[in-house]
Amino acid sequence: MLFQLSSFSLLFIVVSLFAGAFSGSVQASTVVSVNEASVAVSDQSSSTQKKAARQALEQVVIKITGQRSATSNSAVRAMLSQPERYLRAYRFDVVNGQLSYVAEFDSQTVIKVIRDAGLPVWGQRRPDTLLWLATEDENGNRQIIDDGAKGPVSSRLRELAVERGVPVVFPLMDLDDSVNISVFDVWGRFARTLQTASVRYQPDYIVGARLYKVKMNAVPDIEEEQQTREQASAFRYDTYRPAFSNNGLQDLNTYLVDDLVEEARSPAFTRSEFEAMSQKHTQGDWALDWVVIKNNDIQFGTLYAENEDSLTALFFEEYSDYLGQHFSVSSGDEQTEVNNIFISVANVDSLEKYVHAREYMEQMSMVSHVSLVSQKGSVATFSLSLLSQTSDFFKLVSLDSKLKPVSDVSGNPLDGLNFYWNE
Incomplete structure (x- = not known):
């Protein structure tokens, strides 16, 4: 059985004691939609739509990279010249009398262009x-x-x-x-x-x-x-x-x-x-x-x-x-090797928590793949494929207290990649 809800391993008991040393309230970062943008327009003509699609894609590129300067990159400029190739859907909205063109782009394709151009990617x-x-x-x-x-x-x-x-x-x-x-x-x-x-x-x-x-x-x-x-x-x-x-x-x-x-x-x-x-x-x-x-x-x-x-x-x-x-995290040269790491996550004592923890890690900009390796009691071991250094993973984890590095009673992080899932 994958999850043993009635069984708590000794390791989890120890980890739980260490997790009790965490102080302060849980901070909660926000997941945003990075592949959607809205542009104010005056009409719904085809020429207006084409111009608005380019402006919307510019917004998406800036939102994904976190930098306004990204639009000056040659590969990005080439992508911006054909926004319809990356467009998944669009609609027109009217808010307070203002007509807007709202576009949704294929995030995977756009991010690939950005990564291949050596530009950084900022996750959701x-x-x-x-x-x-x-x-x-x-x-x-x-x-x-x-x-x-x-x-x-x-x-x-x-x-x-x-x-x-x-x-x-x-x-x-x-x-x-x-x-x-x-x-x-x-x-x-x-x-x-x-x-x-x-x-x-x-x-x-x-x-x-x-x-x-x-x-x-x-x-x-x-x-x-x-x-x-x-x-x-x-x-x-x-x-x-x-x-x-x-x-x-x-x-x-x-x-x-x-x-x-x-x-x-x-x-x-x-x-x-x-x-x-x-x-x-x-x-x-x-x-x-x-x-x-x-x-x-x-x-x-x-x-x-x-x-x-x-x-x-x-x-x-x-x-x-x-x-x-x-x-934001840069993958650097497209030939950069993937950084594979294994992390242990305590307090994953239900299928719901497993799904949430996995989704949380999959949303990180430098994580290309997440898989469950083993489950012992409520401690799950995950394999992560990173497009960056392990330090970048810790940097994003520090945004909130969902995935917390396990510390000892003095507040010092334990050796290894040991985490506690806060939910």
């Missing part, structure tokens, strides 16, 4: 991002964009999230959120407060940002502590270069936002220094100061653009490229 499982975004209107009033927001900024971000296959949620800003965080905390990008307020959402990534129109001649009142803290932190963000900017990805910054802000709790700069700082904001009429938090890794910076919509799009595109670069 994507990290969840919680976005704390504070905006400021012309009168200086500030607000946090919440889950129910219907304005142009939130709408644009939601569109881009679907386009890039990067799951994003906004906070509810209900009573619990209001107790844990304020618009001032988000405006200041106070990392520890953002982390505390985000616990209930269990995101993989936390983004805190403020979006505002640059006031070229505005000089803050150094007598007001709140403005001093805000301006001082902005001054320091400008001094230490961001992890990504208008010029693309740069070296990651090691400074912690809270450490910098802590230094600004009392007036620290003269009026002339503030005036000098205000002259630095010449790269665009709008600015977006951001912080990205992943566990204890904190990065921050500033982006500029000529208008609010362009800046919103610029930030999200760069953030999506950043995630894609981190999680």
